[in-house]
Amino acid sequence: MRLLLAIWAAKLVAFACRALGRGGGTSLPGLVALRIHPRADSCLAARLPRGCVVITGTNGKTTTAKMVATVLRTAELRVVRNVSGANLRRGAVATLVGATGPLGRLDADIGLFELDEATIPEMVRALRPRIVAVTNLFRDQLDRYGELDTTAKRMNQAFRESLQREQTLVLNADDPLVAELAEGSPARVVRFGIDAPQAAGDADSHAADTKTCPICGGDYDYAARHFAHIGHFACPKCGHGRVAPDVRVSELKLCGSEALELAVEGETRIEVRVAAGGIYNAYNVAAAVALCQALGITRDRLVEGLEAFRPAFGRVESLEFPDGKRSLLLLAKNPTGMNQVIRLLRDAGGVRHVVIGLNDNIADGRDVSWIWDADFEQLVGVPESVVVTGIRAWDMAVRLKYAGFAPEQVTVEPDPRAALQVALDRSAPGETVHVVPTYTVLLDVRGKLEREGIAPPFWEEL
Amino acid sequence: MELRIGHLYADLMSIYGDRGNVLCLAQRARWRGIACTVTPLGLGDALLPEAHDLLFMGGGQDREQRLVAEDFQTAKGQPLREAAEAGVAILAICGGYQLMGHYYRDADGTELPGVGLFDAYTIPGQGPRLIGNVVVQSSVPGLEDRTLVGFENHGGRTHLQGDTRPLGRVVVGGGNNGQDGFEGAVCRNAFGTYLHGSCLPKNPWLADLLIRRALERRYGPVDLAPLDDTLEEEAHRAAVNRARETR
Numbered sequence: 264m265r266l267l268l269a270i271w272a273a274k275l276v277a278f279a280c281r282a283l284g285r286g287g288g289t290s291l292p293g294l295v296a297l298r299i300h301p302r303a304d305s306c307l308a309a310r311l312p313r314g315c316v317v318i319t320g321t322n323g324k325t326t327t328a329k330m331v332a333t334v335l336r337t338a339e340l341r342v343v344r345n346v347s348g349a350n351l352r353r354g355a356v357a358t359l360v361g362a363t364g365p366l367g368r369l370d371a372d373i374g375l376f377e378l379d380e381a382t383i384p385e386m387v388r389a390l391r392p393r394i395v396a397v398t399n400l401f402r403d404q405l406d407r408y409g410e411l412d413t414t415a416k417r418m419n420q421a422f423r424e425s426l427q428r429e430q431t432l433v434l435n436a437d438d439p440l441v442a443e444l445a446e447g448s449p450a451r452v453v454r455f456g457i458d459a460p461q462a463a464g465d466a467d468s469h470a471a472d473t474k475t476c477p478i479c480g481g482d483y484d485y486a487a488r489h490f491a492h493i494g495h496f497a498c499p500k501c502g503h504g505r506v507a508p509d510v511r512v513s514e515l516k517l518c519g520s521e522a523l524e525l526a527v528e529g530e531t532r533i534e535v536r537v538a539a540g541g542i543y544n545a546y547n548v549a550a551a552v553a554l555c556q557a558l559g560i561t562r563d564r565l566v567e568g569l570e571a572f573r574p575a576f577g578r579v580e581s582l583e584f585p586d587g588k589r590s591l592l593l594l595a596k597n598p599t600g601m602n603q604v605i606r607l608l609r610d611a612g613g614v615r616h617v618v619i620g621l622n623d624n625i626a627d628g629r630d631v632s633w634i635w636d637a638d639f640e641q642l643v644g645v646p647e648s649v650v651v652t653g654i655r656a657w658d659m660a661v662r663l664k665y666a667g668f669a670p671e672q673v674t675v676e677p678d679p680r681a682a683l684q685v686a687l688d689r690s691a692p693g694e695t696v697h698v699v700p701t702y703t704v705l706l707d708v709r710g711k712l713e714r715e716g717i718a719p720p721f722w723e724e725l
Numbered sequence: 726m727e728l729r730i731g732h733l734y735a736d737l738m739s740i741y742g743d744r745g746n747v748l749c750l751a752q753r754a755r756w757r758g759i760a761c762t763v764t765p766l767g768l769g770d771a772l773l774p775e776a777h778d779l780l781f782m783g784g785g786q787d788r789e790q791r792l793v794a795e796d797f798q799t800a801k802g803q804p805l806r807e808a809a810e811a812g813v814a815i816l817a818i819c820g821g822y823q824l825m826g827h828y829y830r831d832a833d834g835t836e837l838p839g840v841g842l843f844d845a846y847t848i849p850g851q852g853p854r855l856i857g858n859v860v861v862q863s864s865v866p867g868l869e870d871r872t873l874v875g876f877e878n879h880g881g882r883t884h885l886q887g888d889t890r891p892l893g894r895v896v897v898g899g900g901n902n903g904q905d906g907f908e909g910a911v912c913r914n915a916f917g918t919y920l921h922g923s924c925l926p927k928n929p930w931l932a933d934l935l936i937r938r939a940l941e942r943r944y945g946p947v948d949l950a951p952l953d954d955t956l957e958e959e960a961h962r963a964a965v966n967r968a969r970e971t972r
C-alpha cells in the first residue's frame with residue numbers, strides 16, 4: 264500500500280513537472296517516492312521478470328547503455344532505462360516509477376541503469392542487479408567525490424560484500440583500476456578488452472590517472488597503450504598485470520569520425536559495423552557484447568542490434584541545418600574524453616571550424632583545471648578557427664593560446680547558440696561544424712536547437 | 726638568456742591540470758625570446774641544485790604523496806633545500822605544497838615527513854574538504870595590487886609559523902586551513918599554494934614574477950618585455966566573478 268502511495272505521489276510530481284514545462288521531470292519524482300517508501304527502488308526492481316543491469320564508469324556509460332538497449336529491444340524485450348542526466352538513485356527510482364502502472368504493474372521485462380560511480384555501493388544493494396558493468400575509471404568531477412582511489416576502493420568493497428555468486432561483474436580488462444575491482448568478490452567475472460594493433464594510439468599520458476601499480480607502487484610498462492592509462496599494462500616489478508579478456512575486439516577499423524568496423528570474439532565471433540567512431544567506442548562495443556552475452560542474447564540478435572544502434576544525444580550526434588550545413592555534437596567532459604575527440608578531429612580530415620564550450624556548473628564539475636590535462640597542442644593546425652563558448656570561455660581561450668593557436672584563430676562568444684552560428688556562418692554549404700561542449704553547454708545549445716526544430720527532443724531518444 | 730625548469734615528479738604529481746603551470750612558464754619565456762628547457766625529475770632521479778633556475782611540483786593523491794615523501798628522504802630532500810637556499814625559484818601546488826612543509830599528516834593518520842622549505846605543517850581537517858573557487862588578495866612584494874584566483878580541493882589544513890609568510894589573504898574560499906584567512910606560503914623564492922586552475926595562466930603576474938626571480942639569480946636584474954595578456958586578464962576576471970557567484 265505504501266509503495267502504491269509512493270508511486271502515485273511520484274507520478275503526480277512527474278505530471279506537475281511536465282505541466283510546468285520543467286522538462287521530463289527526471290529526478291524529483293524519485294526523491295518523492297523514496298521519501299514515502301525508502302525501499303521503493305528495491306521493491307520495484309524485484310518485480311522485473313528479467314531483473315536489471317547496471318552500467319557505471321567515468322566515460323561511455325550512456326553509449327554502452329544505448330547499445331545494450333538497442334540489442335535488447337531487437338530481441339523483443341521491453342526495457343526500462345534511465346536518461347543519462349538522471350544517474351543518481353533518485354533518477355533510477357523516477358525511471359522505475361515512470362514505467363509502473365497506477366496499480367503497481369511494471370510495464371517492462373528488464374531494467375537498464377547507467378549510474379554514477381559514487382552511487383554504486385548504495386545501488387548494488389538497492390537494485391540487486393544481475394550484472395554490473397564498469398567501463399573505465401578516469402579523473403572526472405573529483406571535486407564532488409574526493410579521490411579516484413577512494414571511489415575504486417568503495418566500489419570494490421561493495422562488490423565484495425554485496426554481490427553473490429549468481430551475479431556477474433563485467434569489467435574492462437585494459438583499465439588497471441577497473442581490473443582490480445573484482446578482487447575478493449564472489450561474483451562471476453567477465454572481462455572485455457581490445458587486442459587489435461590498430462587501437463594503439465598517441466600516448467596522451469597527461470590524462471592518465473593510474474600509472475603506478477597498486478600492489479607495489481612500481482611504474483607500469485605497456486605492451487600496447489590505447490589511450491590514457493587504458494591498454495595492455497604489466498608491472499615489471501611484481502608481475503601484476505592485465506588478465507586476458509573473455510570478450511576481445513580482435514580486429515578494428517576506424518571509419519572516419521562516425522563509424523567503426525570490428526570483429527569481437529567472445530562465446531562466438533561476430534563482425535559488425537557500428538555507428539560510433541573512435542577507439543573509446545570500440546571499448547563500448549566490447550562492453551555491450553560482454554553484457555548481452557551474459558544476458559543470453561543470441562548471436563544474430565546481437566549483431567542486428569549493434570548495427571541498428573544510433574549514437575545517444577550529444578555523443579557524435581549529427582544535426583542538419585536548413586542551409587545545407589551540418590553540425591556534429593561531440594560531448595567532452597574530461598581530459599580523456601577531450602583527447603579522444605581531438606584524435607577524432609585529427610583523423611576526420613577537412614575539419615575547418617570548431618566550437619568548444621566550457622561550463623563549470625555542478626553537472627560539468629566546478630573545477631575547469633582539467634582542460635590543462637587535455638592535449639590541445641594536438642589540435643593546433645587542424646581547424647582554421649575555433650569559437651570558444653560557455654561560462655568559462657575565456658579559460659578555454661587561454662588554454663588554446665598556450666597550446667599554440669594564433670590569436671586570430673580563436674573567437675570568444677560566451678553564448679553557445681551564438682557561437683555555433685559564428686562557426687556556421689564561416690562554413691560553406693555541405694560543411695560540418697564540430698561542436699565540442701561540456702554537459703550543460705550541450706543541454707543549453709541543444710535545447711535551443713530543439714525549439715528551432717533542428718534537434719529532436721532528447722527524452723524521445725529512449 | 727635561458728630558463729631551465731625542473732619538473733619534479735611530472736608523472737606522479739600532476740592532478741587537476743597542474744602541468745598547465747609549466748606550459749605557461751615555458752611559453753611566456755619563449756614568447757620573450759628566452760630559451761626554455763623543461764627537465765622531468767622522477768622518482769630516483771638525481772636533483773642537482775645548480776642545474777635548474779626554477780623547480781615546479783604539482784599535486785597528487787595520497788598514494789603518490791607517499792612515494793614522493795620517501796624519495797625526498799632518500800634522494801631529493803637535501804638538494805632541494807640547497808636549491809632553495811641558493812635562491813632557485815620554486816613553485817609547489819597543493820599536494821606538492823603540503824610536502825614542502827615540515828610534515829603532512831593524511832586522513833588515515835599517516836605522517837609523511839616534508840622537506841621543510843616552509844615553516845609550516847599540514848594536518849587533517851575537522852570539517853569537509855575545502856573545495857571551490859578561491860580569490861586571494863596577494864601580499865607578495867611587487868604584487869600587492871593584484872588578486873590571485875584558482876580552484877582549491879584539499880582535505881589537509883596547512884598552518885604557517887615563524888618567518889614563512891602567506892601568499893595572500895583569502896577574499897573568497899578556504900585557503901590554507903579555512904580559519905586564519907591565509908592562502909599559500911612564501912619563503913625567499915619558494916612559493917606554495919593550494920590554487921589549481923591551472924594557477925599561473927590565469928595569474929600571469931605571478932608567472933612573470935617567478936620567471937624574473939628565476940633568471941635574476943644567474944643574470945642579475947632582468948626586465949621582462951610586456952606581453953599582451955588580454956585573454957589572461959579576462960579569464961582572471963571571469964574566474965573571480967564565478968568565485969563570488971558560487972561560494
Ligand SMILES: [Zn+2]
Pocket residue numbers: 476477478479480481498499500501502503
Ligand atoms: Zn607491481
